[in-house]
Amino acid sequence: MDPIQVIVNAISLSLIYILFATGLTLIMGIFDVCNFAYGEFVMVGGFATYFIVAKFNLPYIIAPIVAMVIVSLIGVIFEKGIFYPMRTRGGLEPALATFGSSSILQTAVLVLFGGMPLGVRAIMTGKISVGSVYFPADRIPIIVVGLLMIALLFIFVQKTKLGLAIRALQQDQDAAALQGMNIASIRIVVWIVASCLAAVAGVLLAGIHYVDPWMGSGYLLKGFAVVIIGGLGSIPGALIGGFILGFVDSFSQTYMPTSSIFSPYLFAFAFIMLVLIVRPQGIMGKR
Numbered sequence: 001m002d003p004i005q006v007i008v009n010a011i012s013l014s015l016i017y018i019l020f021a022t023g024l025t026l027i028m029g030i031f032d033v034c035n036f037a038y039g040e041f042v043m044v045g046g047f048a049t050y051f052i053v054a055k056f057n058l059p060y061i062i063a064p065i066v067a068m069v070i071v072s073l074i075g076v077i078f079e080k081g082i083f084y085p086m087r088t089r090g091g092l093e094p095a096l097a098t099f100g101s102s103s104i105l106q107t108a109v110l111v112l113f114g115g116m117p118l119g120v121r122a123i124m125t126g127k128i129s130v131g132s133v134y135f136p137a138d139r140i141p142i143i144v145v146g147l148l149m150i151a152l153l154f155i156f157v158q159k160t161k162l163g164l165a166i167r168a169l170q171q172d173q174d175a176a177a178l179q180g181m182n183i184a185s186i187r188i189v190v191w192i193v194a195s196c197l198a199a200v201a202g203v204l205l206a207g208i209h210y211v212d213p214w215m216g217s218g219y220l221l222k223g224f225a226v227v228i229i230g231g232l233g234s235i236p237g238a239l240i241g242g243f244i245l246g247f248v249d250s251f252s253q254t255y256m257p258t259s260s261i262f263s264p265y266l267f268a269f270a271f272i273m274l275v276l277i278v279r280p281q282g283i284m285g286k287r
Helices: 003-031 038-055 062-083 092-113 137-159 161-171 173-178 183-206 215-230 235-255 264-278
Strands: 127-130 133-136
Touching: 003 038, 003 133, 003 137, 003 161, 003 183, 003 215, 003 235, 038 062, 038 092, 038 183, 038 215, 062 092, 062 183, 127 137, 133 137, 137 161, 137 183, 137 235, 161 173, 161 183, 173 183, 183 215, 215 235, 215 264, 235 264
Parallel strands: none
Antiparallel strands: 127 133
């Protein structure tokens, strides 16, 4: 495979990882607990895209809107049904609840739609040439939408009052409450933002991969890996970690034989172990 094509694939894969890991980082930073059902948020976004595009033959632009609405509703249900009632308990109980919810979502989709992989047409097809270099056109929408979502997220977090409130809540919830912030409302906003990021990741994945009830599990693992590399609770860390893991994944999957001991997954997670040995708190994490 041409190196330029590998780089384009790596960038698109990195942006999907970043969208996923940033939402995961927001939840972990505010609620101090792992959401093991977050991969299923991506899966629901993928299935929403399948029905909008493949079943109803509607324009692709409708898919992210519908996916964000559906996944955001699920996120609010998680906040009201799991996280808020358990807010005074330790992190283990909410995490176990999300783990059970993950199985429920997978089973529900399996019963309703079956376990066969379902295909969705790509947003763009064919190849694009720049001089003598060719790369797949289906990666371009991923790069454009991914960069747009990341830019909007950083503007939201850095420039808006709600974004500043989320950052304050992430640093010290007690101090934020003493400042008169509506903690309950901010928690819901965090869930909506994180859910929208997962939904868009699912929409983008649907155009280049099959959708099935288990598609979110592998990306949950990669999302945790990005968070670990970048540093827990750090959005800039998720950005850096996503690009690192995306490039490691893409190049290892292209140039390393998957049947050997040096499989792509082994290579990627060996890199994570190296990061943890050298800098246990992650690249942007604090001790």
